[in-house]
Amino acid sequence: MKDKEVKTRMKRGFWKPEEDLILKNCVETHGEGNWATISEKSGLMRSGKSCRLRWKNYLRPNIKRGMMSEDEKDLIIRLHKLLGNRWSLIAGRLPGRTDNEVKNFWNTHLNNKRSCRSKKKHVKFEEANNTHSPQGKIQEYPTVETVSNNKEVATKTVLDSWIEEMQDFNCSLPSPNVPFLEDEPFIPILDDILLLEAFTRNEIQPFL
């Protein structure tokens, strides 16, 4: 069957509570990851993608809803500076938060381009945010472009700067006030895996 035909037959839009229940039962039966099977067996007429998204963002156990704490906001800002728009990586460091939630939060509360549209409303938030550093400003990282035209030198300088900042960050980060999750522990230390994930991406790898 052609993709288009399948698409038109699929149900779209907001999920009903009874659909959530069916999906939850289906994931418990068939396991997380087999989204094509779940889509088919559930009889929900939802695509595997849609099922996956709903599960990941709302039905998964240990999902944390509600306002971001100041610690979480600070962590998002710092991680975004380090990693850019890698929402899944950032969300991976925030127990119970999803990439979609982090992305939405960034776009509506923290992204300067968008938030300037609603400056009035967010002035208080920005003021509150600025209290996190002594200067009232988030520290700027140098970029490869701003440091030097020599990419090898520039990359080393940028990495050193990051590492220095992260060491300081790890020491200054307060203990989390959220419960630890067995499969997703809060790790204040930006471990080797995270740094490896960031550094092995295309934009950095060619220079190393």
Next chain:
DNA sequence: AACGCTATCAACCGCTCTCGC
């Protein structure tokens, strides 16, 4: 009360990545 505007966030789309053959 009615209308228009804005902010928020759930969900979709299209692309990339990964894995099995």
Next chain:
DNA sequence: AGCGAGAGCGGTTGATAGCGT
């Protein structure tokens, strides 16, 4: 090595709630 299918990711859209006039 190359291909296809499925999973995952990030960008974007659209519905709607809330607020101001």
